[in-house]
Amino acid sequence: MQVLDGKALATTIKGEMREEVDQIRLSGGNIPHLAAVLIGDNPASESYVRSKVRSCEEVGFHSTLIRRGTEITQSEVLEIVEQLNNDPDIDGFIVQLPLPKHIDEDAVNLAIDPRKDVDGFTPVNVGRMTLGLPSFLPATPNGILTMLDRYGIETSGKEVVVLGRSNIVGTPMTILLSRKGSPGNATVTMCHSRTQDLKFHTRRADILVAAIGIPEMVTADMVKDGVVIVDVGINRVEDDSRKRGYRLCGDVDYKSLESKASAMTPVPGGVGPMTVVSLLMNTLKASKRK
Numbered sequence: 001m002q003v004l005d006g007k008a009l010a011t012t013i014k015g016e017m018r019e020e021v022d023q024i025r026l027s028g029g030n031i032p033h034l035a036a037v038l039i040g041d042n043p044a045s046e047s048y049v050r051s052k053v054r055s056c057e058e059v060g061f062h063s064t065l066i067r068r069g070t071e072i073t074q075s076e077v078l079e080i081v082e083q084l085n086n087d088p089d090i091d092g093f094i095v096q097l098p099l100p101k102h103i104d105e106d107a108v109n110l111a112i113d114p115r116k117d118v119d120g121f122t123p124v125n126v127g128r129m130t131l132g133l134p135s136f137l138p139a140t141p142n143g144i145l146t147m148l149d150r151y152g153i154e155t156s157g158k159e160v161v162v163l164g165r166s167n168i169v170g171t172p173m174t175i176l177l178s179r180k181g182s183p184g185n186a187t188v189t190m191c192h193s194r195t196q197d198l199k200f201h202t203r204r205a206d207i208l209v210a211a212i213g214i215p216e217m218v219t220a221d222m223v224k225d226g227v228v229i230v231d232v233g234i235n236r237v238e239d240d241s242r243k244r245g246y247r248l249c250g251d252v253d254y255k256s257l258e259s260k261a262s263a264m265t266p267v268p269g270g271v272g273p274m275t276v277v278s279l280l281m282n283t284l285k286a287s288k289r290k
């Protein structure tokens with residue numbers, strides 16, 4: 001089985017980006033500047049945002065972290081978004097999800113200027129993506145496309161099964177893999193919590209994308225020999241034998257799939273680092289607007 005090493009690929013791509021940023025600096029161009037808004041104290045969110053900021057430093061971007069407590073009000077969040085929309089020094093920004101329960105995520109998303117929406121979550125970018133127009137593509141699906149492309153995994157004419165229908169992974173993944181283009185041109189089936197006879201669908205998959213958030217749900221009996229597995233899940237499972245008290249695992253039972261899959265992304269070190277790289281690529285693109 002081939003390990004689809006997202007961490008190594010992310011390092012390679014970040015090296016390429018660093019060279020491009022060096023060129024921009026030498027020619028006196030605009031250095032990309034990403035801002036991240038982090039609200040509350042969700043440990044997973046803190047770790048993701050930290051890795052985004054660290055990655056900015058690695059490639060030579062400017063970055064700004066805006067941190068606020070859970071007690072923040074809806075209008076205060078909207079005010080931060082408005083400031084970032086209007087700050088000429090900020091090329092792109094993200095508001096880390098999930099937000100505290102009393103904040104309306106849709107209202108916050110709708111307030112983001114699509115030109116700075118490097119997550120690709122706003123209606124303008126989702127619409128443009130769906131129509132095949134230039135847009136900021138959502139980071140996780142785009143990271144997966146980049147990985148399939150760089151590893152030379154053919155998608156044209158393949159049976160792809162996507163598990164999950166979220167706005168940030170399942171839905172855009174389905175759209176992007178079924179569109180004309182490369183990677184693309186796949187026959188895509190989207191499955192979710194109401195799907196009947198899940199195994200019927202998953203056993204037909206040449207490529208299986210798991211984005212459901214249930215630890216190790218996909219097992220060997222659910223797939224055919226030679227399947228390519230993309231595991232989007234990042235679950236923290238209690239484990240007293242670990243120093244941190246938990247271990248990370250995906251939505252796929254990696255051990256039982258190892259002898260059946262032809263290629264698979266590990267967790268950690270698979271899709272996660274590629275997500276961060278896609279965000280950087282979108283920020284670089286946003287910075288060229290000026």
Ligand SMILES: Nc1nc(=O)c2c([nH]1)NC[C@@H]1CN(c3ccc(C(=O)N[C@@H](CCC(=O)O)C(=O)O)cc3)C=[N+]21
Binds near residue numbers: 139267271273
């Ligand atoms: N506005 C917004 N945009 C996002 O793109 C967004 C978000 N909110 N909320 C949460 C999800 C999740 N996400 C990840 C990013 C990096 C890793 C990552 O780097 N993972 C490492 C390890 C992570 C760890 O050690 O916990 C890995 O898989 O190897 C994971 C998950 C971005 N998301």
Ligand SMILES: [Mg+2]
Binds near residue numbers: 030031032033089
């Ligand atoms: Mg700049």
